[in-house]
Amino acid sequence: MRVLPCLMLSTLVLLTACSSKEPEYTTEADLYNAAEQQLERSQWESAIRNLNSLEENFPFGTYAEQAQLELIYAQYSSGEPDAAIATANRFIRLHPQHRNVDYAYYMLGMSSFTKDKGMFERVMPVDTSKRDPGAARESLANFTQLLNRFPDSSYAADAKKRMLHLRNHLARYEIHVANYYFKRGAYLAAISRGRYVLENFPQSPAIPDALAVMVQGYYLMKMNAQAEEMLEILKLNYADYPALNSKGEFNQEYMYNNGQSRWLAYLTLGLFSKDEVTGFDTRALYDPQFQKPSTRVTRVN
Incomplete structure (x- = not known):
């Protein structure tokens, strides 16, 4: 008599597990459209999976290049700056003449700008000018490269503002070091x-x-x-x-x-x-x- 309830419970668990799985997309357009919707909803992990799947299965497809740019954005937004930097560098290497390659350079600067930011800093204010300036110097170099290569880019104005901040940041770091030397x-x-x-x-x-x-x-x-x-x-x-x-x-x-x-x-x-x-x-x-x-x-x- 207990067999039936057990079978029903097993079936229910199986159906629940199946329903929790993401739908499988078989065509390039399906993968890209799904990723687009997930990006709009800030579902970064799902978007990254589908964009990676699109690149793996359709490397020379209609959406391949655009998907790589979207992947940079998704990785940056999900708090994975190192992954975004790697993807941006790969895009620049593979598509140096692409009409949107300036975006890849811009995202290199943005990813470097944020890659040393931890969870604590997102909650509490932290004086980052006292930290190792390596990431700031890297970000400044990336933004400088963007402006040198694409002075008329739509991202140039924002890059200039961030470069000003980074220069002030690096100058303040030098003063912190000078204060430390006085102590010593x-x-x-x-x-x-x-x-x-x-x-x-x-x-x-x-x-x-x-x-x-x-x-x-x-x-x-x-x-x-x-x-x-x-x-x-x-x-x-x-x-x-x-x-x-x-x-x-x-x-x-x-x-x-x-x-x-x-x-x-x-x-x-x-x-x-x-x-x-x-x-x-x-x-x-x-x-x-x-x-x-x-x-x-x-x-x-």
């Missing part, structure tokens, strides 16, 4: 970082801090003539820099405890070390819009 007593190395910002990122908001780094470093090395020279440049261009007093003199104590008096160490019973080097970081004054641009992208035109 490596004053010449700190000066070199400040000079690097002046020479390579002349329009960035990090310039006033770069000048202050050089002034501080030269003073600490007892190279007063060079310190005074850089101080004159700082006063001429950034008279309101917080390390300058009302007489235009440079406060060499500014880089300790964010410019707060060392008496704070005593008033707080040592909570703040009297010799704590916090360095130079005036983004709040000179770069109030120091924000990450959106990582959203559009599908290929």
Whole structure:
């Protein structure tokens, strides 16, 4: 008597399992149309499977090249920047004269821009300018390549905005490194970082801090003539820099405890070390819009 219920249960489980499977697409058009619908619904994993299947089964078909471009977008959107980079590079290698190859270059830049972003950063704000700048440099190089090859691309304007952000990002990283060298007593190395910002990122908001780094470093090395020279440049261009007093003199104590008096160490019973080097970081004054641009992208035109 128990056989029938068991058979019915087995049949129900089998039907449920079958109904949960994705439909099988046998033609190139079916695969492409299914992937298009999945992309519209942000069903990235399903879209990636169908686009990969299309490429494997119809490598020279009508939709093959467009599917590869759509695959780059799907991989990027699903949080797989390394896969998107690999697919974009392959598309550029195989179709260097394609009418939409500029999109592949653009997505190379975007994927590099986001590949070091973790889940934590998507939830909490993180100062990425303190991280290894490798991904930022790679992204900047990719966007530069796009503009050099396709200056009239529809993606050029957005690429320029992101390049500006990346240059500011890299300049700020150099200031962070200079601050670290001050902590280690490596004053010449700190000066070199400040000079690097002046020479390579002349329009960035990090310039006033770069000048202050050089002034501080030269003073600490007892190279007063060079310190005074850089101080004159700082006063001429950034008279309101917080390390300058009302007489235009440079406060060499500014880089300790964010410019707060060392008496704070005593008033707080040592909570703040009297010799704590916090360095130079005036983004709040000179770069109030120091924000990450959106990582959203559009599908290929």
